[in-house]
Amino acid sequence: MPDPVTGLPVVGMIGGGQLSRMTHQAAIALGLSLRVLADAPTDGAALVTPDVEVGAADDPAAVAAFAKSCDVVTFDHEHVPQDVIRELVSAGATVYPGADALRYAQDKRAMRQKLSELGIAVPRWSNDPDGLPRPYVAKAVRGGYDGRGVWFIGPGDELPDTDLIFEERVAIVHELAIQVARTPSGKVRCWPVVETVQKAGICVEVVAPAPRLSTSLAAQAEEIATTIATELGVVGVLAVELFEAPNGLLVNELAMRPHNSGHWSIEGSTTSQFEQHVRAVLDWPLGDTRPRARSTVMVNLLGGPHTDLANSLPAAMAESPTASIHLYGKGARPGRKLGHVTTLGDDLVETRDRARRAVAVLRGED
Ligand SMILES: Nc1ncnc2c1ncn2[C@@H]1O[C@H](COP(=O)(O)OP(=O)(O)OP(=O)(O)O)[C@@H](O)[C@H]1O
Ligand SMILES: [Mg+2]
Numbered sequence: 058m059p060d061p062v063t064g065l066p067v068v069g070m071i072g073g074g075q076l077s078r079m080t081h082q083a084a085i086a087l088g089l090s091l092r093v094l095a096d097a098p099t100d101g102a103a104l105v106t107p108d109v110e111v112g113a114a115d116d117p118a119a120v121a122a123f124a125k126s127c128d129v130v131t132f133d134h135e136h137v138p139q140d141v142i143r144e145l146v147s148a149g150a151t152v153y154p155g156a157d158a159l160r161y162a163q164d165k166r167a168m169r170q171k172l173s174e175l176g177i178a179v180p181r182w183s184n185d186p187d188g189l190p191r192p193y194v195a196k197a198v199r200g201g202y203d204g205r206g207v208w209f210i211g212p213g214d215e216l217p218d219t220d221l222i223f224e225e226r227v228a229i230v231h232e233l234a235i236q237v238a239r240t241p242s243g244k245v246r247c248w249p250v251v252e253t254v255q256k257a258g259i260c261v262e263v264v265a266p267a268p269r270l271s272t273s274l275a276a277q278a279e280e281i282a283t284t285i286a287t288e289l290g291v292v293g294v295l296a297v298e299l300f301e302a303p304n305g306l307l308v309n310e311l312a313m314r315p316h317n318s319g320h321w322s323i324e325g326s327t328t329s330q331f332e333q334h335v336r337a338v339l340d341w342p343l344g345d346t347r348p349r350a351r352s353t354v355m356v357n358l359l360g361g362p363h364t365d366l367a368n369s370l371p372a373a374m375a376e377s378p379t380a381s382i383h384l385y386g387k388g389a390r391p392g393r394k395l396g397h398v399t400t401l402g403d404d405l406v407e408t409r410d411r412a413r414r415a416v417a418v419l420r421g422e423d
């Protein structure tokens with residue numbers, strides 16, 4: 058049901074976190090307003106959109122009631138159960154990405170199997186805890202994020218008591234990610250490959266484009282992302298996390314939504330991942346994805362022991378006037394992703410320094 062004032066379609070997003078908040082921000086620029094199903098009224102997106110409903114993403118009644126007034130329903134996380142999505146679709150809702158595609162972002166076993174079938178290289182893996190030599194990496198099939206659900210298992214270690222797959226510990230040269238958007242009519246557009254830096258399983262920094270990547274591997278990553286988006290029938294933004302290993306690229310993980318590795322695109326690309334996601338799920342033409350600068354650096358702001366944003370936000374603005382600061386409307390707790398900072402420039406080292414300095418000040422370290 059289009060918006061009664063503008064006549065423009067209504068996009069509903071299930072999940073009210075920062076991805077939803079930033080998608081709302083992009084939707085506003087297009088004359089839209091995101092409709093949000095949030096877990097709580099204090100969720101980042103619920104704080105900033107008037108059109109919010111509070112309900113659980115796995116509650117079929119809440120999801121169905123929410124979807125009724127949306128022209129298209131999409132997600133800011135992977136946690137809507139398959140049967141809930143399928144019920145929505147049989148009741149007449151348009152849902153992107155669809156359940157068949159989303160399955161591969163919800164279930165790491167299904168994802169590893171499918172990519173292997175498509176001939177896309179993934180780390181050597183097994184369903185059998187004795188199928189690989191230790192040390193190896195055990196991964197929860199469902200529900201992991203920010204390194205929760207990933208265990209490095211040595212010879213004497215006990216296995217966690219959950220559904221697991223097992224994979225070789227890859228000798229990672231660099232971690233990379235590539236994002237691609239696909240429309241229901243099959244148009245596809247990639248952003249440049251980025252390098253991601255993780256600490257303790259959490260992404261802390263992203264550099265776009267990946268500064269140490271050969272043009273042939275960059276082209277290969279684009280081909281991998283395009284193949285996955287097309288073969289899995291993804292609609293919206295797809296993020297493909299990759300390992301650059303000594304023998305080439307391996308796909309680590311898929312996310313079918315805007316993703317932390319794409320936040321750089323808000324300032325760093327002509328079309329941000331959030332705007333592109335909205336365009337894609339509405340089957341509108343996709344925007345240009347070229348970078349605006351030689352280097353764009355995004356540094357995540359994780360809460361520290363002394364983070365006090367009321368004081369540190371103006372201090373960071375004073376320290377780094379060229380840093381684009383994004384805060385997600387969260388209370389500061391150690392380790393929590395509270396926001397990010399993006400800088401653009403010609404010189405990677407100087408550009409990265411500016412972003413890191415701003416984040417250090419925001420954390421209350423300087
Ligand atoms: N097979 C592997 N070999 C070596 N390191 C790995 C392997 N798998 C994962 N890692 C490391 O652990 C990190 C987190 O793994 P992964 O992305 O699979 O988990 P996640 O918790 O689902 O993450 P996300 O927050 O991206 O959803 C990776 O970015 C990488 O640094
Ligand atoms: Mg990951």
